[in-house]
Amino acid sequence: MIDEKTDMFHLYLDELDSLAIDELPDCKDIISERKATMKKESDRTHLPRVIASNGFAYFGGSVVSTNLESDKVLCGEPVSPGVYEGRVRIVHEPSKANLCQGEVLVCHGTDPSWTPLFLSAGALVMEVGGLMTHGSVVAREYGIPAVVGLEKVTERLSEGQMVRVDGSNGTVEMIDEGDSSD
Numbered sequence: 315m316i317d318e319k320t321d322m323f324h325l326y327l328d329e330l331d332s333l334a335i336d337e338l339p340d341c342k343d344i345i346s347e348r349k350a351t352m353k354k355e356s357d358r359t360h361l362p363r364v365i366a367s368n369g370f371a372y373f374g375g376s377v378v379s380t381n382l383e384s385d386k387v388l389c390g391e392p393v394s395p396g397v398y399e400g401r402v403r404i405v406h407e408p409s410k411a412n413l414c415q416g417e418v419l420v421c422h423g424t425d426p427s428w429t430p431l432f433l434s435a436g437a438l439v440m441e442v443g444g445l446m447t448h449g450s451v452v453a454r455e456y457g458i459p460a461v462v463g464l465e466k467v468t469e470r471l472s473e474g475q476m477v478r479v480d481g482s483n484g485t486v487e488m489i490d491e492g493d494s495s496d
Contacts (some may be wrong), residue, residue: 315341324348388470391443392484393450395459398437399489402475404468405431420471420480424449432456437479439486441467452483461486 315333316322322330324345325338403417408428413419419429419435424440429452432438438453443462453460453493459481464470471477471488478487 315343316345321345333356375428376457386488388464388467389485390461390484392457393443393445394438394453395461395482396459397480397482398459400436400475401476401478402471404471404473412446418477420468422468432458437481439467439479440462441465462483
């Protein structure tokens with residue numbers, strides 16, 4: 315009735331009950347459609363900022379933050395206090411990161427596999443996240459400034475660019491080499 319035993323995980327319980335008594339004639343079509351949706355979603359590179367309980371995905375940034383932004387300042391959510399200046403290192407996969415000591419870790423989001431990178435990072439800037447997400451909590455534990463909720467930040471900042479991350483106010487300022495306060 316199904317092509318692969320793992321196809322059953324694409325069906326709801328009531329559909330499995332119907333399949334068991336041979337009353338789900340279009341099961342292969344249902345499975346195929348759900349596999350296609352799953353493939354499409356797994357290829358997504360732009361992660362939603364918030365996913366509501368009803369499944370709605372919100373991709374935009376905060377209205378307040380967007381109104382305060384300029385060409386040189388990005389505004390997000392402050393999640394770990396402190397101010398740090400350093401060079402941007404954009405990381406998409408923690409296992410392939412070339413993060414040097416003191417660089418600013420810029421990424422879409424983190425999970426526990428990213429934790430070793432926090433030992434080297436001078437600050438954290440993430441596209442998604444909130445006060446209690448993994449990256450925010452670990453940044454506070456390691457005492458590094460962090461700002462999250464910066465839409466498309468991995469595209470808006472450049473590798474090696476000098477920035478000032480203010481984890482107390484939620485800003486990331488792009489600074490010229492001569493503007494550094496070090």
